[in-house]
Amino acid sequence: MSLIEITEVRKSFGANEVLKGINLDVEPGEVIAIIGKSGSGKSTLLRCINGLENIDSGSISVAGAQLQPDEIHLKALRLKVGMIFQQFNLFPHLTAGGNVMLSQMVVKKTAKPEAEAMAHKMLERVGLAHKFDAYPDELSGGQQQRVAIARALAMQPIALLCDEITSALDPELVSEVLAVVRELAAEGMTLLMVTHEMKFARDVCSRVVFMHQGRAHEIGPPDAVFSNPKTPELKQFLGML
Amino acid sequence: MKYVFDFAWLGQYWPVLLKGIGITIELIAVGAVLGVALGIFCAWARALGPGWLRPAITAYVELIRNTPFLIQLFFIFFGLPSLGLQMSELQAANLAMIVNLGAYSCEIIRAGIQATPRGQFEAGASLAMSPIQTFRYVILVPSLQRIWPALSSQIVIVMLGSAVVSQIAAEDLTFAANFIQSRTFRAFEAYFVSTAIYLLLAIALRQVLAAAGLLIFPRRMRR
Numbered sequence: 114m115s116l117i118e119i120t121e122v123r124k125s126f127g128a129n130e131v132l133k134g135i136n137l138d139v140e141p142g143e144v145i146a147i148i149g150k151s152g153s154g155k156s157t158l159l160r161c162i163n164g165l166e167n168i169d170s171g172s173i174s175v176a177g178a179q180l181q182p183d184e185i186h187l188k189a190l191r192l193k194v195g196m197i198f199q200q201f202n203l204f205p206h207l208t209a210g211g212n213v214m215l216s217q218m219v220v221k222k223t224a225k226p227e228a229e230a231m232a233h234k235m236l237e238r239v240g241l242a243h244k245f246d247a248y249p250d251e252l253s254g255g256q257q258q259r260v261a262i263a264r265a266l267a268m269q270p271i272a273l274l275c276d277e278i279t280s281a282l283d284p285e286l287v288s289e290v291l292a293v294v295r296e297l298a299a300e301g302m303t304l305l306m307v308t309h310e311m312k313f314a315r316d317v318c319s320r321v322v323f324m325h326q327g328r329a330h331e332i333g334p335p336d337a338v339f340s341n342p343k344t345p346e347l348k349q350f351l352g353m354l
Numbered sequence: 355m356k357y358v359f360d361f362a363w364l365g366q367y368w369p370v371l372l373k374g375i376g377i378t379i380e381l382i383a384v385g386a387v388l389g390v391a392l393g394i395f396c397a398w399a400r401a402l403g404p405g406w407l408r409p410a411i412t413a414y415v416e417l418i419r420n421t422p423f424l425i426q427l428f429f430i431f432f433g434l435p436s437l438g439l440q441m442s443e444l445q446a447a448n449l450a451m452i453v454n455l456g457a458y459s460c461e462i463i464r465a466g467i468q469a470t471p472r473g474q475f476e477a478g479a480s481l482a483m484s485p486i487q488t489f490r491y492v493i494l495v496p497s498l499q500r501i502w503p504a505l506s507s508q509i510v511i512v513m514l515g516s517a518v519v520s521q522i523a524a525e526d527l528t529f530a531a532n533f534i535q536s537r538t539f540r541a542f543e544a545y546f547v548s549t550a551i552y553l554l555l556a557i558a559l560r561q562v563l564a565a566a567g568l569l570i571f572p573r574r575m576r577r
Contacts, residue, residue, distance in 0.1 A: 165476055184484055191482035202477035206495045206571065216481035219491055261477075268481060 116141045116303055117162065117194075117272060122171035124157060131157045133327035134171070139272070144304045146314035146335070149324035150350060155307045158324065159274050162305065163194050176271050192220070195265030199277040201257040203249040209236060209260045210245040213267045220268070228267075235263035239293050255286030259293055266297075273297070275306035315339055323347045363538040364547070374530030375551060377444070381526060382513040382559065384448050389455025389512070390505070394498075396460035398489060401467045411460070418457035424518045426450050431522045447519035447526070455512045462504050466497035499571045506563040510556050517552075527551060 115138035124132040131154045139145055147155045160166045162173055164180055164187045173180040178190040203212050213232035217223040223231070236242045239259035249257055258278055265273060275294065279287045291313050298304055298317050308314055314321055314335060321338040323331040325346045331338060342348045364371075399411045418426065430453070431446035441449070470493050478488030498505070520529035531548035535541040 163480055165479060187479075188482050188484065191480060196476075196480035198473055198477065198480075200471075200473050202471075202473035204474070204477070204492055204496075206499070215491055216478075216483055219487050220482045264481070 115139055116143075116176055117305070118172070118174050119158075119162070120172045122158070122161060122173060123169045124154075124161060124166060125169055131327055132161070132168075135327075135329050137322065137329060137332070139303060139305065141271075141303055142301045143320060144298045144318045145306070145320050145322060146318040147305065147307045147322045147324060148309070148311070148314065148350070149330075153324040154327045155322075155324045156276055159196075159276050159305060159307050162274055163191050163196050165196075188220075192268065193270055194272045194274060195268055195270035196274040196276065197258070197261050197265055197278045199281050201249070201254070201261045201281070203257055203260055203264070205249055208246050208248055209241060209252065209263075212249070212260055213264045216264070217267055231267050232263070235267045236260070238266065239263045240289075253286060254282045255289045258282065258290045262290075262293055262297075272303040272305065275304060275308070277307050277309065279308070279310060311339070323350065325350075357542070359543060359546075360540055361543055361547075363534060363540055363543070367534045367538070370530045370533060371527070371547070371551070374525060374527035374548075375555070377525055377529075378513070378516060378527040378555065381444075381447055381451055381516050381519065381524075382509070385451030385455055385512060385516070386509045388452045390459050390463075390509075392452060392456030393459025393463050394494070396456060397463035397467055400460065401464050402485065402489060415457045415460050418454055419461070423450070423454055423515055424521060426454060427519060427522060443519075443522050443524040446522060447516070447524040450519070451512055451516060454515075455508065458508050458512075459505055462501050462508060463497065465504075466499075466501035467493060469500055470497055495571065499567075502563075502567045502571070506560060506567070509563060510559055513559055514552060514556060527555075 117137075117139035119135055119137040122132050122135040123130065135158055147158065149155045157166060161168050161180070162175065164182070167182055168180065175190055175193045178193050179186060180190055181187070204215065207215060210229065210232045213235055214225070214228040217228040217231060218225060233242060233245065236245055239262050241256060241259055241263065244252060244256060244260070249260070252260065278294075279290050282290065287310070291310065294304065294306070295313075295317055318335050320332060321335050322329050323338060323346075331342065331344050331347050338347070339351065342351055396411050396415065399407045400415070403411070427446065427450040430450050431441075431443065434441070474492055474496075475488055478492040479485075483491070516526060517528040519526055520532060523529065527548055531544045535544035538544070
């Protein structure tokens with residue numbers, strides 16, 4: 114059994130079918146890059162995996178937790194899979210430490226001292242232990258995104274979804290975030306990332322999924338996908354870069 | 355056309371004024387705390403609550419915001435006893451102010467909630483928080499911070515509007531002023547003094563609310 118099983122997933126926004134039957138199985142420790150043009154459905158696919166979007170048909174499960182639209186199933190699923198967003202989405206009224214502590218205390222009912230210790234550990238891991246008491250608007254974009262990664266890691270997920278996590282960053286800040294992701298990959302974290310960082314995808318990912326018009330158009334190891342694209346759509350997409 | 359001010363009555367009637375001030379302060383303290391609490395609940399229900407609850411909350415808010423406060427007060431004080439709900443003048447005044455502020459603050463707080471970026475809800479959800487937990491721990495405080503100046507103004511308006519509770523003989527500051535002028539016939543002086551006191555109370559209330567804001571929101575959001 115694979116860690117993440119996505120089977121025949123379909124999703125429409127009104128009359129617009131965004132996902133037209135997606136199948137993808139992810140093994141533990143795999144790092145998957147999802148690439149494709151905007152509007153190809155790659156972000157929607159990612160958001161379906163942790164239930165931020167409802168699916169119309171098909172099934173998704175993560176380590177045995179099925180995607181169902183009720184609160185109990187969603188909670189079980191979201192405890193297994195964390196998510197990091199393009200816009201960081203840190204909580205502005207809490208410090209970096211507070212951001213990392215909140216969900217531990219609210220969801221897992223972790224006592225404050227333990228949550229604080231975990232927050233220190235996770236901020237340390239992303240190289241921001243010294244920013245524990247800083248508020249989000251006192252941090253650079255790259256630092257905010259690293260706090261967001263620490264916040265997701267503090268819930269001890271089995272897999273992480275990364276939705277264009279470097280797209281809102283100034284170019285010089287991209288590498289500090291990617292370095293953290295690279296480390297996570299090396300430690301064996303299962304990662305699904307929608308990304309435009311093709312070099313990073315090539316270096317770090319075990320498989321690349323090319324999405325086109327709501328379908329997983331081509332899937333393969335990065336060397337095959339980037340050096341030897343089989344379909345004209347992928348050739349055209351890579352040619353545009 | 356020469357009017358001679360005469361404040362000699364103050365020596366005799368200052369305890370009446372003091373009692374009136376006390377009751378006005380009590381009214382606004384209870385009214386503000388419970389009214390805003392009611393407003394938070396209604397704002398949650400109207401913006402994020404279950405579908406079956408929304409029409410009821412909308413009806414309440416529209417009813418209160420489109421009728422005079424004095425009539426609401428009369429309805430509670432004279433109307434509810436016919437339904438078997440007896441209460442004192444002060445209880446009726448308190449209830450009317452809570453119900454009134456609840457409706458107005460509902461709309462102000464709802465504006466704060468609806469100005470929340472969608473990503474905040476999604477971040478809460480992706481961390482496995484329930485919608486209620488996300489509202490309580492993620493959405494509420496920044497929402498209140500956003501609209502705190504507007505909410506403060508509304509609380510001051512309700513405090514000044516509390517003058518009409520003298521109409522059901524709740525013994526607030528305006529009741530005291532009416533009482534004094536009817537005994538002393540120094541109407542100008544009595545209302546002169548009560549006006550000054552209302553002005554000072556309003557200024558003090560704004561200061562208290564600003565300080566409360568600094569306490570609840572430990573830092574300014576710089577955006």
